[in-house]
Amino acid sequence: MHVNNFKPSNNERRFKAHVSTLGTTQLHLRNPYIIAWWSAAFPGFGHLLLSKYLRGYTLFLWEILINVMSKLNLAMVYSFTGNTEMAKEILEPRWFLLYIPVYLFSIWDSYRTAVDMNRLCLLAERENADFNTFAIGSFEINYLDKRSPLMAVVWSLFMPGMGQLYIHRIVTGTFNLIWIIIFVYYSNLLLAVHSLFLGNIAQATEVVNPQWLLFIPSLYGFSVYDAYVNTVENNKLYENEQRKFLQKHYQQYRVKIPSQIVR
Known part of the structure; x- marks a missing residue:
């Protein structure tokens, strides 16, 4: 059973935040370049910062799979230590070529989403609609503090x-x-x-x-x-x-x- 003190109405188009037993999700202004940088550091992290969990976890798992199968990290270590021939030898091209398009998509999509969510945040702040601040369930309690x-x-x-x-x-x-x-x-x-x-x-x-x-x-x-x-x-x-x-x-x-x- 889930109980909270928020009853949405048809007059409210956007909410600035939502409090559930699993966490607090909210809209706030973010620097799109910082979000894109985190996606470049590790695909999925930029989306997780935007609370885009399904997309973020999908890209994160994709990064682990492709990186391990292509031995990309190991090739990077050999490249940084000057052993470029060994890096070429261990790198698996069948997996590595799958890496590039999704990696670029992760950076581009996180930047684009951050820009869009900043606009939604400004609209939500102007609307200033009510949102729930307390959630209680069978396993967890969450509240703003x-x-x-x-x-x-x-x-x-x-x-x-x-x-x-x-x-x-x-x-x-x-x-x-x-x-x-x-x-x-x-x-x-x-x-x-x-x-x-x-x-x-x-x-x-x-x-x-x-x-x-x-x-x-x-x-x-x-x-x-x-x-x-x-x-x-x-x-x-x-x-x-x-x-x-x-x-x-x-x-x-x-x-x-x-x-x-x-x-």
Whole structure:
């Protein structure tokens, strides 16, 4: 059973936000170039920042599949270390040629969507329609409140996904947690760290898998940025909703201050 305090009417065309048991989705102004940059860093991240979850997760999974099958990350490592012949040898062209068109589409579509959503955001702000601020269900409770952007960053640095869980972005937080486990496991990162603590640098270098290791920085960066931005925007949304509520229900009761002070 799902309960909230919002009853939409036919007169309201756009809502600035929606609070559900899985998270708070809202419209706010974004820099289209920043969104496009995140799509270039890792296809799908730009769409996830726009709350386009189905499109974002689809592109994310596509990136993992094509990158691993084409051995793109491994080829990049050989190229950066000057071993271009080895990079050419291991790169799988049957998979790599599939990479280019979807990669370009991810950048273009995220930029275009960011521009369109900025326009919708301005229209929604002018309409200033009511939206729900509280949602309760059988498994979760979600509500608008203020939280610390610094804490969201700190928890994301400890483990990608925990910053999202802190601000109740359940789906994205769970998705990030699952994939950081996969990346760390297949990259043998913890085995390499263990070897480093023992002073065995050669073994640490040998055991690490660069194909999976290169996925980790992008996921870390996205988790930190997404948690920080959404915490800031949720705080703004909370303040705007409180301001609107107080103006609507209490501004009519004006306090009359006497002109003369009685002694």
